[in-house]
Amino acid sequence: MAGIMWVEKYRPKTVAEVIGNEEAKTSFINWLRKWRHGNKAALLYGPAGIGKTALVHAAAHYLNYNVIEMNASDVRTKEAIMKVAGPASSLDSLDKSFLGSRGTLLLIDEVDGVFGREDRGGVGAILEIIRESSVPVILTANDPDHPRLSLIRVACHMIRFRRVRIPLTVMLLRRICQTEGVSAEDEALTIIAKNSQGDVRSAINDLQVLCEGKNILRKDDIRYVPIRNRGLDIHDTLKGIFSAKSFMEARRALNNSLIDYDTLLLSIHDNLPLQYTDPEKLATAYDALSKADVYRGRVKHTQNQRLLSYFLEQLVRSAAVAPEDFRPINHVFPPTKRLVLKRTRSERILLNRMCAKIGAKCHVSRRVAKLGFLPFLKVIFKVPKRASQIEAWFSLDKEMVDYLMEKG
DSSP states (O other), X not given: OOSSOHHHHTOOXXXXXXXSOHHHHHHHHHHXXXXXXXXXXXXXXXXXXXXXXXXXXXXXXXXXXXXXXXXXXXXXXXXXHHHHHHHHTTOHHHHHHHTOSSEXXXXXXXGGGOOXXXXXXXXXXXXXXXXXXXXXXXXXXXXXXXXXXHHHHXXXXXXXXXXXXXXXXXXXXXXXXXXXXXXXXXXXXXHHHHHHTTOHHHHHHHHHHHHTTOSEEOGGGXXXXXXXXXXXXXXXXXXXXXXXXXXXXXHXXXXXXXSOHHHHHHHXXXXXHHHOOOHXXXXXXXXXXXXXXXXXXXXXXXXXXXXXXXXXXXXXXXXXXXXXXXXXXXXXXXXXXXXXXXXXXXXXXXXXXXXXXXXXXXXXXXXXIIIIIHHHHHHHTTSHHHHHHHHHHXXXXXXXXXXXXXXX
């Protein structure tokens, strides 16, 4: 049993061998058949070890593509990415002529790893490759909601992968045991699958370690296998809280979440109307959420961390008002408030600069300038003759003048 890793030995060779995520598999194959007529890139996202990369290779074999693969976590700068991926994105006609294939497929794995101090233009390079590529570009990511991925998300066909269900993982582990000549108790395989928390790759690795030197695998052999606490992303967190059958179950989903409290508060706010259609239940949910918001504000202003438990209690109550009404939906993320703030950021910067100029001339604060002076300036700037003198006195630039005339 030593030697080759079982994750490599039993890597899926066909699309059918990739277990779980049937909807994602179908979506990906359909996109790959028609990629020239839509998005030239697809972003496959979801937790680690669930078959994203394996599906790309299996689909490439099925549709007769050659795969050129790079890991974005290892090649992070613009120069390094362009050196590897740039030539690959223009190999289409060469492959068809000399290799008799359908063409080249470019796979950029773990694209959410192109963030940090080492990254110098990596995201821009990936966007440039997508725009200029003559071959299909496929990216994979564990965390698609990273702010730096926003432009990449827009340029890609998004395909979500979910954790693989326990029965499917158990079936795969049993098949591997049969091939390897190991007699395994069903309960032992179920424990391995549960501990992997949907990560098939980890489950296979654990199975290989446990079967080393054995012909029989019993439940008692599993006692030292650790539970892999991976933490829940925003989608799994919301699903876990909304679908919880009890307060404690919802609290457990919250405790396992990787999402910061402020983002979670805004996300629950945006998704409550999608989850609850009954007006009374929705009102009850928003009442609890408003209390959670009050407690969160008090924690921030007083630094009294004892109030955090009250915040979390109300937050959970707002989402778990009626678990019997839970229905699977596509949750909205990122929060609407953050999207609005992002879109209006340039306008807010301009207003800050303008109010600073007004405040300096009139000896008032920027807040007073915004509330007490700006509304009148908007009216005055409707008449250009009057505006010219004020423009000169306040030293307003063209961008500020245009703003006042447009808003007047």
